[in-house]
Amino acid sequence: MGNDNFGLPDGSTFTVDEAQLRRIRQASLRRLHVGQIPAMRAAGFFILAVILVLYDLRMGRALDAPALWQVLGANAAYCLASWWTLRRWYGRTGRFDLGLLFMHLDLPMWLLNLHHVQGDQVLLIAVLLVRVADQVGFGFRRALYFNAVTLGTYLAYATWMGVPWSDLAGMAVIMVLAGVYLSLTGLVTQRLRERVRRGVHAARELIQQLERQTRHLQQQAEALEAARADAEQASEAKSRFLSSISHELRTPLNGVMGTLQLLQTTDLTPTQQRYADTALDSGARLVTLIEELLDVASIRAGGLALHPQPFNLAELVEQLMQEMRPLAQGKPLQLEIDLDPALDRGFHADARRLRQLLFHLLHNGMKFTDQGEVRLHMRCLREDEHAALVRVVVSDTGCGMAPEQVERLFQPFGQGDDSSTRRHGGSGLGLAIARETVTLMDGSIRVRSEPGRGTAFEVEVLLSKAAG
Incomplete structure (x- = not known):
């Protein structure tokens, strides 16, 4: 089929080779967790750093305050450490998913940044729900799971900060409802991804079937070509045999015809004359038949020609x-x-x-x-x-x-x-x-x-x- 790889709208690659497909999936997951997600993590912490700086400016704090730089340094160290760890060890820890681990560790690091702005509840909930939103692409169950994780993280932090339970209940309900809504959008995405997956699977099976049919047709064509070559060889051999045997028959037959003609010139009884005439007539018919066989042999061999x-x-x-x-x-x-x-x-x-x-x-x-x-x-x-x-x-x-x-x-x-x-x-x-x-x-x-x-x-x- 030539090149069996096709680009899909999501940037992935479609192939009918199962081994190559596994390699492509592994490479795609590595690019996601080692390259794309760490880049998004760095961008997120950069945004948080900007929020911290703007907050300190609004509050009249000095930008060289140790507390600010401690948080900024922790952000940079965490981004570099997570990137280096994933680059060094991703795919080598068996069933343990390093990428999923750092998605959990992102939450306490976010809380560290939000704690610097004195734990604004609305900002806190909005940032934590980002983790639910960015898991929508992985499907409904994963988004719903991180909704529970972010809720637990929020409740633990708010309790540690001494937020009254009466205030926590309302915020918790808001987080649950918002997280469920975001998870439901993940359900739609999951269904679309499943349809695309089924379509790709059906297309792959169709291409594999076409490849099998193509190979079968090629084998049939090769078999027909071999049969045609054998038939041509057999026809050529038959024509050569027919031409050869016809010439071999005609040589002694001409002797017989000549002898019969000489016999007719001798003194024969009426019965002998009748026998000679019959033999000569039969010989003439046989000569005609042999001439026709020679012509047919020439026709089959493509050698029949005109002599004007x-x-x-x-x-x-x-x-x-x-x-x-x-x-x-x-x-x-x-x-x-x-x-x-x-x-x-x-x-x-x-x-x-x-x-x-x-x-x-x-x-x-x-x-x-x-x-x-x-x-x-x-x-x-x-x-x-x-x-x-x-x-x-x-x-x-x-x-x-x-x-x-x-x-x-x-x-x-x-x-x-x-x-x-x-x-x-x-x-x-x-x-x-x-x-x-x-x-x-x-x-x-x-x-x-x-x-x-x-x-x-x-x-x-x-x-x-x-x-x-």
Whole structure:
């Protein structure tokens, strides 16, 4: 939490560290009893000294009278002795409170000063009640206790001075009532202090709770960061493994495909020819799957890149359609193309990735359409001397999808629903690769689909025109 200390309105310090809090309280009490109270005591005796001097002047007494200087010397000696004792021994006497002792000893010293002015009763009571007033800040009980102490001190002094009991009774009642009133103000102060104390305690508990929650959140964040790092390492290891094993699979598979093609050139019986065709077709599908796995591994590793080259878009589409039409055999399915004549020209882009994109979209439509048609619609939306914005729409009349199926359509290894893989086959990688290809081309891809009414993929890409 950084700095956990806060200043309070009363000058004390708020902290959430219990050990530091005890040290602060001890230091605060020492400052009070060793510094502040002795300073106030010295100021009080200075005021009494001024009263004595003024009294002697009013009474026509000489200021060099021994009695006056004896009292003044006693005041100075008492102030110095109390200050030195507190400075030297405060906090070292165990449970015995030196500060409280000197607050009691102040009373006879005050009486010594008041005795010099011949024990004026009103002045005597007023001075003694000062001790009750200055204890108000310590609380109701302490103020009430010193009210009893000052009353006892007054009665003892007045009795020693021979004041009649009839006069003492009235003065005693006045002292009791005044002291009780002052003590009641101490009760209000005590309650306010208690509320502040409870508020500080609640704030301290709240800060401690926030600190615990902060530490817990930090631990959670560290654990999540460690888990994220582990997940990234696992994903990287998986991608490296996938890339490595895919290359390792493709090398012997190319040998198998080449051998099968050579086998087809030999004299085979019809049955052997059928077997060779089936093996070659299965090998071609396996090669396609491995290529897709390599692309996904590149996507995960951030290594999928474009390699632009000049090509004719119309020729690329025509060659692709010739390869796709045999895949529609065996189904009452028509494969249609609607190509804008403005696109029959040269462009400079990654022809392999663009062909792969169109293949995945068309193959997806043919796979999920049992009858009807799959249409490739390509239009030039706008162009300038450098590039053309091309819209590609691949639509089908297949089973369609619900909105929740569309949301997971572009996830790797995901299809419209779990049953699609079993019914229609496929790895679920084609559309994920298609979306990544469109992203690399700074294009966009959208899907419109309704259950039972087919699906349409809409792609927009900006293709650079070939020079010349």
